[in-house]
Amino acid sequence: MAVQKLPIAKAINESLRKALETDPKVLVMGEDVGKLGGVFRVTDGLQKDFGEDRVIDTPLAESGIVGTAIGLALRGYRPVVEIQFDGFVFPAYDQIVTQLAKMHARALGKVKMPVVIRIPYGGGIGAVEHHSESPEALFAHVAGLKVVSPSSPSDAYWMMQQAIQSDDPVIFFEPKRRYWDKGEVDTDAIPGPLHAARTVREGSDLTLAAYGPMVKVCLEAAAAAQDEGKSLEVIDLRSMSPIDFDAVQASVERTGRLVVVHEAPVFYGSGAEIAARITERCFYHLEAPVLRVGGYHAPYPPARVEEEYLPGLDRVLDAVDRSLAY
Amino acid sequence: MTVESTAARKPRSSNSSSGAGTKRATAKKAPEKKTPAKKAAAKSAAAKSAAREAAPHDAPQHDPELVQLLTPEGKRVEHPEFGIDLTPDELRGLYRDMVLTRRFDAEATSLQRQGELGLWASLLGQEAAQIGSGRALRDDDYVFPTYREHGVAWCRGVPPENLLGMFRGVNNGGWDPNSNNFHLYTIVIGSQTLHATGYAMGVAKDGADSAVIAYFGDGASSQGDVAESFTFSAVYNAPVVFFCQNNQWAISEPTEKQTRVPLYQRARGYGFPGIRVDGNDVLACLAVTKYALERARSGEGPTLVEAFTYRMGAHTTSDDPTKYRRDEEREAWEAKDPIQRLRTYLESEKIADADFFAALDEEQEALGKRVREAVRSMPDPDPMSMFENVYADGSALVDEERAQFAAYQASFADSPVAGEGK
Ligand SMILES: Cc1ncc(C[n+]2csc(CCOP(=O)(O)OP(=O)(O)O)c2C)c(N)n1
Ligand SMILES: [Mg+2]
Numbered sequence: 001m002a003v004q005k006l007p008i009a010k011a012i013n014e015s016l017r018k019a020l021e022t023d024p025k026v027l028v029m030g031e032d033v034g035k036l037g038g039v040f041r042v043t044d045g046l047q048k049d050f051g052e053d054r055v056i057d058t059p060l061a062e063s064g065i066v067g068t069a070i071g072l073a074l075r076g077y078r079p080v081v082e083i084q085f086d087g088f089v090f091p092a093y094d095q096i097v098t099q100l101a102k103m104h105a106r107a108l109g110k111v112k113m114p115v116v117i118r119i120p121y122g123g124g125i126g127a128v129e130h131h132s133e134s135p136e137a138l139f140a141h142v143a144g145l146k147v148v149s150p151s152s153p154s155d156a157y158w159m160m161q162q163a164i165q166s167d168d169p170v171i172f173f174e175p176k177r178r179y180w181d182k183g184e185v186d187t188d189a190i191p192g193p194l195h196a197a198r199t200v201r202e203g204s205d206l207t208l209a210a211y212g213p214m215v216k217v218c219l220e221a222a223a224a225a226q227d228e229g230k231s232l233e234v235i236d237l238r239s240m241s242p243i244d245f246d247a248v249q250a251s252v253e254r255t256g257r258l259v260v261v262h263e264a265p266v267f268y269g270s271g272a273e274i275a276a277r278i279t280e281r282c283f284y285h286l287e288a289p290v291l292r293v294g295g296y297h298a299p300y301p302p303a304r305v306e307e308e309y310l311p312g313l314d315r316v317l318d319a320v321d322r323s324l325a326y
Numbered sequence: 327m328t329v330e331s332t333a334a335r336k337p338r339s340s341n342s343s344s345g346a347g348t349k350r351a352t353a354k355k356a357p358e359k360k361t362p363a364k365k366a367a368a369k370s371a372a373a374k375s376a377a378r379e380a381a382p383h384d385a386p387q388h389d390p391e392l393v394q395l396l397t398p399e400g401k402r403v404e405h406p407e408f409g410i411d412l413t414p415d416e417l418r419g420l421y422r423d424m425v426l427t428r429r430f431d432a433e434a435t436s437l438q439r440q441g442e443l444g445l446w447a448s449l450l451g452q453e454a455a456q457i458g459s460g461r462a463l464r465d466d467d468y469v470f471p472t473y474r475e476h477g478v479a480w481c482r483g484v485p486p487e488n489l490l491g492m493f494r495g496v497n498n499g500g501w502d503p504n505s506n507n508f509h510l511y512t513i514v515i516g517s518q519t520l521h522a523t524g525y526a527m528g529v530a531k532d533g534a535d536s537a538v539i540a541y542f543g544d545g546a547s548s549q550g551d552v553a554e555s556f557t558f559s560a561v562y563n564a565p566v567v568f569f570c571q572n573n574q575w576a577i578s579e580p581t582e583k584q585t586r587v588p589l590y591q592r593a594r595g596y597g598f599p600g601i602r603v604d605g606n607d608v609l610a611c612l613a614v615t616k617y618a619l620e621r622a623r624s625g626e627g628p629t630l631v632e633a634f635t636y637r638m639g640a641h642t643t644s645d646d647p648t649k650y651r652r653d654e655e656r657e658a659w660e661a662k663d664p665i666q667r668l669r670t671y672l673e674s675e676k677i678a679d680a681d682f683f684a685a686l687d688e689e690q691e692a693l694g695k696r697v698r699e700a701v702r703s704m705p706d707p708d709p710m711s712m713f714e715n716v717y718a719d720g721s722a723l724v725d726e727e728r729a730q731f732a733a734y735q736a737s738f739a740d741s742p743v744a745g746e747g748k
Contacts, residue, residue, distance in 0.1 A: 031576075031579065034578075057578070058583075059583060064548065128445055129492070298727075315734070
């Protein structure tokens, strides 16, 4: 039973189930998470097994969901709330930024905010507007919030466990277009730290850093590059706040080149922060400027052109070539 | 007047600094003769509130306050406050609108099944609410829809195929809101009610006698934006009608997950009237919306109309309602079908004959064909178009990224045109 092959959505489901089983203070709440089991079925069956008191279909109001989660946390609960899609988190943005992120500091550390906000994010599913966005930088910019995104079923399972155990608020970005990708999950494993990056492919010529849905794209790019004789290292950052700069630094000190890939627009994106820090830390190791591949400074486009907007294998390799040309 | 707050009681014209309020004042003295609205609006205040207070919270279906003019069996009934007198032509027109809207909707659903659309949000079952309210509007009124108001769009003269662009994934809106006074569809639940309120505040400032209507759902009624739009519209006495289609479901959540009181009663707390109308009765929807619009025009401020109806289909084509609701519920509502009841009435009163229905069938076929052809021939957008209209004033950053994107596209040797190099 310990090792199972699960899709990401099911791994999160199992993780939530485990948390509900082991900690009576854990609550799952959100729009359509109960009877329906969520529009992606991530919470499927949980209300049936844990009841309407613990797996809660909330009114349709994101500010209400997060605001009441804060109150429940003040009362000792550990709410895991779902925002149905990335583009619908903004009614709750005020609660997240002005209240959730700052409560611990304002209470001089006397109050903890163990709230997890699950957000299916990113594009590539052919959806209508507001269903394909990658707003992680808007949260990573705010002190007091932790921001993570798994790229594999195993991480999905374990990072959710750790996020729920965290006494800080965690914005948990779920790569929705990878929900059905399968992988092995060892529910008896001893997981590494929540915010540590992981090298998912070793290489010597250049480092690709990515998270969430883009890890797969980078792995494919690295495989394609190998056919051309280029050895690319791929780092799954896993966490956008904090960022494991040490891991990136160690890699870049060996490869001398870094390309950061994310779906979110590059302008003010997390790649900008990584580029700046790594340039400071590795200036004398760098053979080329840190390059970024990501979305454009434009609204997320309609589905029929999203493939042009989203970073794909070719755009990653294009950046790799430009970096190697320095 | 049925309102409690002083702000709402003050005629809007006296709030206006422009002096253009006279038009409004005149309009108030001589309301449009044609309006088939309230018969006894003046007397209603106390009686209405009292009746609503006594209304049972848990039995909305049997609410005595439900305004109905045409029963599910197709019988014309009178209501003490709301009446309507329509010509045979107008009655046939309403029927035609509903039938064609339903046909368009069915066509879109099958186009989604065929992969021509990415998604479709069906209005099946809500035709009367949308056609009744849509036909109550004047050309100069302004509509703020959700994503399901295909019937209202029809009434506004928006070409039905225009609605399909965003569901096909070729644009994020796709029409000029000002060409039909029909704003873009809004997917973020509840947002548009504030836009409608602000627009109405502008109408009032201009001294115009247009009205604004905001559509939203039972689920949306929980959003802060909607509560705020009630507050603003009441405080500024804005000429806006809040038209809530309570179709009983917000995806998988029944209305009980959103409210403990019938939704129309919420209005009272904000200081304006709320009315619950049989949302499957096109005549009642028309009469009540006209009344509410007239209140707005004559400076009496906002009205909440709750159209009690039913979402007969799935939430969208991505949804599977068998997960959360029972077939029997749907069957019960099928007996209250908005189109069938009007047909029964038209036939029993000999307002429409076999020729009329036959001609309408042909018209339906033609519409279906037109929509299919329009959708199938809708081209994918040029990828470069994503850099268009980001800013009204242009942007050096967007220009730079556009140039980079173009150069990248051109770098593919086998790519004669942008976008084919993959
Ligand atoms: C702010 C926001 N949160 C969540 C959603 C996802 N969503 C789309 S439609 C819907 C239910 C809406 O229900 P209701 O207001 O009753 O309108 P209906 O779909 O029944 O017409 C939800 C939760 C959204 N579009 N916007
Ligand atoms: Mg609804």
